[in-house]
Amino acid sequence: MKKNTLLLAGLLGFNMAMAQEIKPYGALPSKAQVSWNDMEYYMFIHFGPNTFTNKEWGHGDEDPKVFNPTHLDARQWARTAKAAGMKGIVITAKHHDGFCLWPSKYSTHTVRESAWKDGKGDVLAELSAACKEYGLKFGVYLSPWDRNHPEYGKPGYNRVFANTLNEVLSSYGPVFEQWFDGANGGNIKQPYDWNLFHSVVYKNQPNAVIFSDVGPGCRWVGNENGIAGTTNWSTLNVKGFAPGANGPATKSLNEGNEDGEQWIPAECDVSIRPGWFYSPETNDKVKSVSSLLDIYYGSVGRNGNLILNVPVDRDGLIHPNDSTRLMELRRVLDASFKNNLAKRAVVTATNTRSNNKAVKVSNLNDGTNTTYWATTDDATTTTITLTYKQPVTFNRLVLQEYIALGQRVKAFNVEVLEQGAWKQIASETTIGHKRILRLKDYTTTQVRINILDAKAAPVISEVQLYKAPGLLTLPQIGRTADGKVWIHSESGDPDIHYTLDGSEPTVKSPKYISAETTVINLPRGGVVRAKAFLDNGKTASETVTTTFDIAAAKWKVISPEAAAKDNDPAKAIDGSNTTVYVAGNKGYPHELQVDLGETLSLKGFTYTPPVGEGIIYGYEFYTSTDGKNWGSPVASGQFANIKNNPVQQTVAFKKTSARYIRFVATSPADEKQPQAAIAELGVITR
Incomplete structure (x- = not known):
């Protein structure tokens, strides 16, 4: 009898524990997709004949000998990516012009026919080895559009492309991402066999995440600005859609679909320069740290991954202007997320799932997204509170869901305790892998995150608070049609100093007051460089450079x-x-x-x-x-x-x-x- 009682008690305890297990919700990510999301930030490299011809889309008729980067150093690319805090590199192994950065046996438009290394080079071999050396993941972009190959537009081309794809994916080690687009332009149209292409990828690289407008691994975010929607679901409806012109609507790509058919998270692609390939004319047009921060918070901070293009120059190196900017961005990000103030807080929640050893309120501020906290199944609203003995000042809030069990949160807001009353400081929608809120400075002893709506029991892995350093807003430079230059700044009242001779502005350079009092006439063109300063030069913005040609005064x-x-x-x-x-x-x-x-x-x-x-x-x-x-x-x-x-x-x-x-x-x-x-x-x- 005693034995049966013990057995019954054991079964009861087992059933209670089972009752508190978290049921997955909706479409779920694979292990590879979870690992991919954890990468968050990696490099794109556009490189090929376009680098030497100032084209974005080559026509495939370029002489392959134009490709001759005499100082190519893939280790420099990898060192730069590593130092920038990036986790991998994806390279344009074959762009629309059909030029292959490896000596493909399926093309006559390759590095083998180029002047580089007398035709004996292999960019993919050098980069994959460099990525391995520096602990980076390696990915490839192969465009199915080929403006050079004679078979393009004919029935046999899909097999040619599949063979080309197989050649790359079987020869250069692990590939974390296979990048496709649906480009199918020019006067020749080619029906693409995506099922065939995907089968080749998975045969060779079963853990590769495939990018396109409809995944199936990750999706295009719908723009090349690197910005995801303020609402961003990692799920997408894909039936009836295909990469390219037949892709989903821009809104769906940007925001995903609530309860979408498949788990296809957003990847946000953007170039550090105006174009994707290097051109010497854009050396002074590298995006500012302020712009890159906006992109970071609009991508990684909105449940997306950021793939930032850094084009290799004609020497075969990442240009100093680009690498310098990457290091500046890294320093700001490191300073912004150095000290997690949430670790000092006492964390409580109004509802916590019991009888599940994996679920703990303390997991919310333990600094890792591999642990989590959850409510009971019947609770889709709840409040998480961070309490401090002494006031803390913060301006960044990071939230993460435990996405292995699905994306759940639909709406939340944030409150701080101010003079004994709760004040709402933010109201948002989705969280997903990571949501970062940029806030003004708040000083408080209590912070509340109210989950207002969820698809199922919220499962949260992290709540983090940070105090990021402030940055001066960049000056804006413009010119009227008659040639009068104006300079403006939106950050408080900084001193703006400028130069017209190409030199770096300092506090000793001419000071810009206003269009009425500072007259700068450049009707025939010129170069204006400007910089904002505070505290007699102790704090400074980046330098902004604008080059003007002839004004339209007489037009x-x-x-x-x-x-x-x-x-x-x-x-x-x-x-x-x-x-x-x-x-x-x-x-x-x-x-x-x-x-x-x-x-x-x-x-x-x-x-x-x-x-x-x-x-x-x-x-x-x-x-x-x-x-x-x-x-x-x-x-x-x-x-x-x-x-x-x-x-x-x-x-x-x-x-x-x-x-x-x-x-x-x-x-x-x-x-x-x-x-x-x-x-x-x-x-x-x-």
């Missing part, structure tokens, strides 16, 4: 005439990127003719697209001395990748003298948007 639009005051074509040449001329809604082509007011020696032109609809893809650019005889275009083509990366486009052409210019928009970046829009049109004379 006049001669065609078309203004249809309405709110849509004056003169907006395209008014010196402001915030005003946009929309050419029309009747289909392409559209054109703009401008009288420059004088004969100039032109070397190229610039087109700044709008933020939003009306981005132009195909173009022709003409010049004339009399405004009547235009001849053939001095430049024509497409603004490669402009839809996803809508930054200022620079097009060079053979030097010519002209007084009149004619810009023709021949095709849209999005066929669903029949209008053509110009934020700014400029010429290059310098």
